[in-house]
Amino acid sequence: MMDNLIHATAHDGFVRIIAAETTDLVNEAVQQHNTMPTASAAFGRMLTAGSLMGSMMKNPQDTITVQINGGGISGGVLVTGKSDGRVKGYIENPDADLPQNDAGKLNVSGIIGLDGKLTVIMDLGMKEPYVSSVPIYTGEIAEDLAYYYTVSEQTPSAVALGVLIETDGSVKKSGGFIIQMLPGAHEMIADILMFRLQEIPNLTTMLCDGNTIKEVLEFIFEDMGLKILEEKVPKLYCDCSQERVAKALLTIGEKDLQELYDDNKTEELVCHFCNTKYHFEHEDLGALLDEIRKNA
Ligand SMILES: [Zn+2]
Incomplete structure (x- = not known):
């Protein structure tokens, strides 16, 4: 080094x-x-x-x-x-x-x-x-x-x-x-x-x-x-995390998120900075939807 x-x-x-x-x-x-x-x-x-x-x-x-x-x-x-x-x-x-x-x-x-x-x-x-x-x-x-x-x-x-x-x-x-x-x-x-x-x-x-x-x-x-x-x-360095990326996912809005959830789809987001892939399964999307509604 x-x-x-x-x-x-x-x-x-x-x-x-x-x-x-x-x-x-x-x-x-x-x-x-x-x-x-x-x-x-x-x-x-x-x-x-x-x-x-x-x-x-x-x-x-x-x-x-x-x-x-x-x-x-x-x-x-x-x-x-x-x-x-x-x-x-x-x-x-x-x-x-x-x-x-x-x-x-x-x-x-x-x-x-x-x-x-x-x-x-x-x-x-x-x-x-x-x-x-x-x-x-x-x-x-x-x-x-x-x-x-x-x-x-x-x-x-x-x-x-x-x-x-x-x-x-x-x-x-x-x-x-x-x-x-x-x-x-x-x-x-x-x-x-x-x-x-x-x-x-x-x-x-x-x-x-x-x-x-x-x-x-x-x-x-x-x-x-x-x-x-x-x-x-x-x-x-990179300061990305599942939590931070989830916040980015929240910005697509409740309707689109509900659609992903209803279609039983999973979502993958990639950090631009370090190329780490973050997976959001069906239940993760459900949890995000709950979070949106709780904060609404
Ligand atoms: Zn990153």
């Missing part, structure tokens, strides 16, 4: 760094959702983003949901992250796949599409969640998030998200980082950092070379006063 999520600062706290290796997490998700290679890369980048962004939330009950839907063959991809680095998500079409692009890379923007929005929903336990959208910029996800941070949060950010898929479809390496310039940071720091980020190898290459995410940060921020603040283990 190598997955690790790090919060750090550099340049006397003017640079904020959130970085993670998410190989195990993304591998688990890719198996759970049985995704094709390009879908795996898109889903893995989104899960990594969800884990990084979730970990920036202050309170354990806070959640952040990131959704991208550009009208492409992947359909929408949605992830929800929590403050401890846990994340869950789904991709509408796990079979979405395209030939590699000219650079020999998985064509993530090709399956996401460019005709749509990236939406961030922060639920901080207030009456209303905070919702903000930006148009999709490249469909590669990392650039879209950088654009979101700059436009919606006025925080200049560099975002990298990488998922390397093996020929057998498994995830060789996955990881990402969000690097932000905080208010008061000298412009020169941003210039030096941009230059540095352009000249370094990409993140998955460094991870493949055997570096930990911490070593990657030590390399990027050499001589820049890197300070590790916190480490967490990013994990895949």
Whole structure:
């Protein structure tokens, strides 16, 4: 188990760094959702983003949901992250796949599409969640998030998200980082950092070379006063249960539920996030009907 999520600062706290290796997490998700290679890369980048962004939330009950839907063959991809680095998500079409692009890379923007929005929903336990959208910029996800941070949060950010898929479809390496310039940071720091980020190898290459995410940060921020603040283990999670799924079933209404019951049918619902199947037998449907009537 190598997955690790790090919060750090550099340049006397003017640079904020959130970085993670998410190989195990993304591998688990890719198996759970049985995704094709390009879908795996898109889903893995989104899960990594969800884990990084979730970990920036202050309170354990806070959640952040990131959704991208550009009208492409992947359909929408949605992830929800929590403050401890846990994340869950789904991709509408796990079979979405395209030939590699000219650079020999998985064509993530090709399956996401460019005709749509990236939406961030922060639920901080207030009456209303905070919702903000930006148009999709490249469909590669990392650039879209950088654009979101700059436009919606006025925080200049560099975002990298990488998922390397093996020929057998498994995830060789996955990881990402969000690097932000905080208010008061000298412009020169941003210039030096941009230059540095352009000249370094990409993140998955460094991870493949055997570096930990911490070593990657030590390399990027050499001589820049890197300070590790916190480490967490990013994990895949789901909070579904028979009870929660039953609530979803209740929303179809008494009439439809009565019909299922009268026709002696059973019902199966699948959790989008973890693909767990929930069965509702004849007597379960009867119990739900009783519950509706009791609450009516
Ligand atoms: Zn679930």
